[in-house]
Amino acid sequence: MEGIANYLDSLIGGVDLTFYSITIGGLLWGLLVLRPWHEEALYNSALLSKTVNLIHFGSKALVITQLSKIGLKIWLMAVTLGKSPFPAFFQTVQFQAGLARATCAFILAVFIRQALKSNPRSKQFWVLSTAIIVPLVISAAWLVHGASRLEDRGLLMTLTVTHQIAAATWVGGIFQILTLWGLKKRNAIAVEVWPLLLKRFSAVGIGSVVILLVTGTPLAWYYIRTFQGFIGAGYGNLLLVKIIMLGLALGFAWLNRQAVNAYFTSRSLYALTARVPYYIEAETLILLTILFTAASLASQPPAVDIPHLTASFEEVLNMFHPRVPRWESPTHEALIAGEAGRVAIVGQIPSEAATAWSDYNHNISGIFLATMSFFAMLSFSNRFHRWARFWPVGFMALGVFLFFRSDAESWPLGPIGFWESTFNNGEILQHRIATLLVFVLGLIEVRARLNNNSGFMPYMFPLLAAFGGMMLLAHSHVGFEAKTAFLIQVGHTMMGVFSLILACGRWLELKLDSPGKNVAGFISVFALFQIGVILMFYREPLY
């Protein structure tokens, strides 16, 4: 069970950051954007109760998540160390600060339920609720990795917590805007509320981004220091991914701001209702991915600590170098024969068969995806549309291929049982989930196209693609060769970014009108092609 415990332990970090953002960002939304004590006539009870309910939900979920984090940590230590972590665990900062944070979140949830829910127009209660988050934030400071550093702890903890609050303000605000849009769609709020709050949030959002950059830059400098650390280590690579995704999110934020400004000039609601909500939905996908990437980043050793284990710029570039894809796979017997030496700790012998096996898997997957993107492009033409639109059937075929090829040492090809390999090895567990995801992705999308994209089913494709991207961003190859693991990771993280672009593009293709619809669709297919190209040229370092 070590694999699944490890997997869940790392996953919960992103879930925790999401609920933290809904809570903190929601309160700051009320205090800085909504300001319900000023707008007596404009806001109705539906809007106020929805706003407070979302914050209350976030605070309750935060309590559960924080307690789950502690529980998972105990479980992980028990299965990894093979003994009870008690009583030593009670003495750790993790336990004490974690319990303090859960307690603060619980007090906040109770206060919101007892006071703010029944008095949502009370400035005093909004201020008090926001004041309660101060101890919550302070206790959280002891859980960030700056707290474990040997130098400059105070500075690092302060910068990290401020960075988290800025991120929470943006993400939590976006969740509130989505709630607001739900009301707007049902005409449950006054017409002028939607543009007014979008305009106000725009200023808060800019402030958040400025704080993110002001706190993030020194943190990046402290943990990375060199260009090679930025390019050639997992920590720097994930930070680069965060920066790319921040750029994407800012692009959508800019489009929203332009639409809001245009409204206040022309008073036309068209862009604000036909485009902005969908840009915000895409922005949300990106922001959630950033949160999960941030959680994944926390499990990486800072590049500054491992200068001897960082890859050079040339080595990283070589991972993307065009080359002839591997068409032939080594035999399963050759692969299994080399496994004992490859996984040995003492007397390790790198396995060329294992490397070739993995290259073949990746390269053939790349050919699958590149071919699918070709048919996806054809589907834009009226001449080929009728049959080419079923290009997602390729995902189902790819899922079957991966099922047999991903983990050759385990069932169905190898001697290790299906359940044993799945739950005891984090890497195999990820491969199994990814394989299932790919197959289901194809199945759902083919069914959606058979039903002429009616109902919610078509939207499952971009959602699953986004989650697949998140998996790729956090994909890890378990082992003790940090540099090799990073070189494997770097291609996966770039594919993760393109998966997210694919997801956002497809989402907007389904939601927008022309010409935005066509542009988004093309970007989506282009991203699929890019993933195919990365996979086609993939070469694993020998290890």
Place this chain on the structure above:
Amino acid sequence: MNFFKPALLALALVASNSAFGHAVVTHNSLKLKPVPVNLASDVELSFNSKVELDLSEVFLVSAGDKMQTITATPGEKPGQVLLHLPALEPGEYAIKLKIFAADGHLSEDLLRFFVKQAK
């Protein structure tokens, strides 16, 4: 919000872990002070962060990947750990670490070394 309920649910099915946690060995005495043959010795490790030794495990791995637990005690400086090795015959060995860092990450690390007769 219809879009977010399945989205949040699905979030709970993805994202994953890294094999390398936050606590890593930044310096070790193995290169500067080779392990002597047939003599008990200490190995000094320096970590990049505080570690919880009570919740960590250190193994000596010998030929055939045989593992034996070895004792680890705090060093003089923060982040420093002393490993107490038994007397070892010439050959290839490794130190396998399962370290619980103060930031809550459980990380694994591996240090390979040789025990050689002095020439």
